[in-house]
Amino acid sequence: MSRITRSPRLIAAVAAVAVAGLALATVPAQATLRNEVGVTSTSITFGITVPMSGIAAPGYNKLAPAAQGYLDYVNDNGGVNGRKVYLKVEDDRYAPATAVSKTNKLVLQDKVFGIAGALGTANHLAVLKSVNPGKRGVPDLFVNTGFSGFDDPKKYPTTFMILPSYVMEAKIMGKYLATKFPGKKIGLIYQDDDFGRNAKTGFAAAGTKFDVSKGYASGSQSAATFAGSQVKAMKDAGVDVVVMFGVTTATAAALGAARAIGYSGQWILGSVGGDATTLKALGVPAALLAGSIGASFVPSTSDDKDPYVVKFKEINDKYNKGKDKTFDNNVFTGMNLGYMLVAALRAAGPNPTRAGVVKALESKGASIAAPGLVPLGYSATSHAGYTGYWFGKYDTTGALIPDDGPGKYAVWVTDSGSGAVTASNFVRPAMPANAIPNN
């Protein structure tokens, strides 16, 4: 120790204080039990980053409280093999830099078991590069974006998708267009980034030819103001059916512009921009939305005969502590996330490990009895989530009603590659008692 006096004392002292301070400020050592990170004898903690404030918050800020509500419900019913499951929420404001720093906080400081339901393509691409959950062995479960690039077990070994990919959606939409609107003039408005390009890949695979195709630059400012020219181009070209593959703000702007310029073509809205409650929150009257075609892979939230809708509504009323808990697609998606987390943990056995959960999802994930109406695509070589869609029309209340009538879902399935689009004969497994996974 005496050697230290040879260097300037002041700086040595400052350094010592700084080291001590930082060391004290760090999280105390994990419980000495040889448990997995994020797991104690009584709890398992996941982390989620979602926009809870900022421009993208409306709608998306309902996901995490709904998922937490579902987990609280499971915890009140004994948890998962005796452990309570928690979800730590961080606000990423829908900005990549914030998503990275908040995910780092969850993984490195809070030491969560895994990341769950991360939202936004750009945000999560940044997280995968910087935080690199795959390299750290941190499960990155049920990413809430349809960018097909996240289904890449070699590059991202611990990342699992939940939404059908945009490629799948576009392929199925292409098939739907060919079946329902043969010979009609078809138009496309798409977001000019990975999201929109992913969709164009799908349309190309489906052999869909658009008579008019218009892109718009991604970014909220442009999305809110773009609509006029693209919609006018559809009107001028006499397009009968327009596919809108954009975010909700852009979709709202497009529908508004259509009314303003008196364009009366048939709209088909992609799943990303087609959430009725968010559209309503953005000022689109339900009457304007009515008659548009939409796509979904979960039961219609107005389907009061669907057991999951009934049970999730009940859980939502009792357990959701969010500010706005109006039951809609976002709430359903949040509950579905909670449900899938519980199912994944159960699949990994009584003492889940990070590696165990990844392995279990690969080997048993596809057979989970899940709330979606389409099959799950998990295997050792595929981390694709749900793999199909059904189509319907929005009614005057904003509810999406299947083409064949309420409760009659005609489901089509495909993959993100060159596989065909086929009518699905998938029969959803019966809901486990009380909507708690029993796998």
Added chain:
Amino acid sequence: MLKLIPRPLRTLIVIALLAVVFILLADRVDEYRVYQGATIAAYVVAIISIVLLTGYSGQVSLGHGALMAVGGYSAALVVQNLHWPLWISFFVAVLGAAAVGAILGIAAARLSGPYLAGTTLAFAVGLPSIANRFTALGGEQGIGYDVGLPPARFGDSFTQYKWLFWICAAATLVAVGVAIHISRSRYGRIWRAVRADETAAALAGINVARSKVLVFTISAGFAGLAGALFSTTVFLVAPASFSLGLSFLILTGAVIGGVRSIYGAIIGAFVLIIIPIIAETLSSGASESVATNLPAVITGALLVLTVLLSPGGTAATFEHLTKAIRGKVRH
């Protein structure tokens, strides 16, 4: 005895010692602190750019977030497309932002006070949408900016974030050294003279307009480097990373730390990182809306308190305190 060593050499020694401290620190704290350290380093450079501009020459910019974006994009583009090494991309960031800063500075030389603030604000609002215009800039998703893996000879335990911290800390130390040197140079004195009284400075033979353009250019260069460093921590540059909020945040950091002190920039950067941590401790168990807004409330309160109680910022307060303790307060 210290006084025997010439001043530039003393600065160099202090910086070298700081480097050693940082290297030792990075080995002793957990990885999350290391990551935060890299972010702090980026903020230090960003705040220095404000200190030079506002603190030394008295010009106000609300658009430095946009200049950071210029730096970040310049750096990422040459790494991504031309595969230039990372350290060269830092220079590209400095030059790119400085070039834009020079143009902005020419406008700035004709404007002052709220007009200048307004112009730079418009710049910060408008610039990010350029990224959405050109596909080469990657739209909302931005473009990748990969610092690469740490050299293999450091071993497996040398994490990616530690590597990131080394890079950012090294660049920041160089930047601090350069900034201190500039502030003590003839130009530093000229800028201070212009800030104190433009007419008097002009009478003393100083070309006021030229000095304003110069300081804007140099400040923009620092902002550019900060933008590149900031982007390394995210591994990409995207418009959302350089929101309007960032411009205000670094301005806040500068005021709290001490807008006339390079060392104040270091304090300011720490404060910016520490506030969210404090806010989280305070708001644990509080409702979601309280938790979401508390950091902004604390930052705002600190800003107001600083301006009311110690307009010179934390650095000035420290200076006064040390002088008071030594019984040497001269004014």
